[in-house]
Amino acid sequence: MEYKKELQRLIEDFKTNYLPSVSVDLVIFGFHDGQLKVLLLRWKGTEEWCLPGGRIRNDENLDDSAYRSLRERTGLREIFLQQFYTFGDVLRYKHIDQHETLRKLGLPEEAVHEFANRDVSVGYYALVEFENVVPTPDFFTDECRWWDINQVPTLLFDHNDMISLALKTLRRQLSYQPIGYSLLPDKFTMPDLQQLYETILGQSLDRRNFQKRMLGYGILERLEERKFGGAHKAPYLYRFDKEKYEKVLAEESLFVG
């Protein structure tokens, strides 16, 4: 059976070339239709969902292994990726009997024990442009797709906690990380930008104040184009002035809320 053979190969590969007891998990955020989204995987033959993740090669820096996993699941190379917390409780697998789940996948006992070992997992969050992602499942999963942040189901392991903490970190870091730059397309309207911040902060913002403050930073360049197609008057399109944006972030002075 092709599947079993490939699995055997994977186990050998893990034993030989990867660090034991440490792994990486990824909270990949995208923004689409005014909603913050997160990329999830569905385990083979089950209805169980979890975050993408991976292991660290013996000869690979921790950050590089996170970039590699992110590339494998999204197809993207140039991405905002940042470590936010390392999860190391003994009982990280509270929602399921992990051994049972792995057996259901048809894994032989040896593989069950290899993969159900206790891991300390380093959490990273990524900000990606939704449009550019090609969601790609891995060997253990059937499906990889976006979920609205407000509709995420009960996930395997401690992955719901990971998403909560990633989101909390994102909020804290709004003032000094290139959140807008990473999540929005190259050209966007002022309402797009406001909606992004509102979604992340989980609260609505005053339209006039928001616009005034954002323009006050001098980080936005107003284009000659407008966005047509909506019911209202066509709004202007903007683009970030990357240099000025990074200067403001370096001063940690981009306050929005």
Place this chain on the structure above:
Amino acid sequence: MEYKKELQRLIEDFKTNYLPSVSVDLVIFGFHDGQLKVLLLRWKGTEEWCLPGGRIRNDENLDDSAYRSLRERTGLREIFLQQFYTFGDVLRYKHIDQHETLRKLGLPEEAVHEFANRDVSVGYYALVEFENVVPTPDFFTDECRWWDINQVPTLLFDHNDMISLALKTLRRQLSYQPIGYSLLPDKFTMPDLQQLYETILGQSLDRRNFQKRMLGYGILERLEERKFGGAHKAPYLYRFDKEKYEKVLAEESLFVG
């Protein structure tokens, strides 16, 4: 030889009861004589210094292992301790040939290889009351003592980077972590408090503004006592109102700089 026997026992213990390839390192901050201090260890028979740290037992939560190491080095139980970053570069040991250093300690080859394996290390920072600490070296070290943050020597491994990042984190978290509460004795003067913040921020603050702002938060209780012994008029002693302090922190609104 008693030392070799104990070492052999330790190696067996590590192999059997601890997670491989993950460890914990601690940046322990104290405040004394108007200076921010950090606790360092000197390796047996060398002039090489490093941060305290430890490994994670198979049956132990990551946080608990950090608390255990902190207790072993300081004698303290109730302490502010927080994870700040996980260090996972392949070449974390850039300053020394780690194998050579371990051999110099008289470790047999088996032990050299056991301890010189690549680790991913989870960095924690702790805030402790200087007066209460009993600095205690571990099996591998001869000495454990405080260093002024501005006089830290070139350390083993990537430990200078760890201190820099811990300090940067401390600065960022001034507004929502109980920094003052953890680092100052129960009773302190307004100049003590100001000096603490100035040391952490690395800049001087206006005395009047600082006092006005601090009192404005309503987190300080002025005592009837004054502090005698200085050259100037005896300043008032203050104490934190813990409940109000925690409320302000929960709102992340304690701005100082």
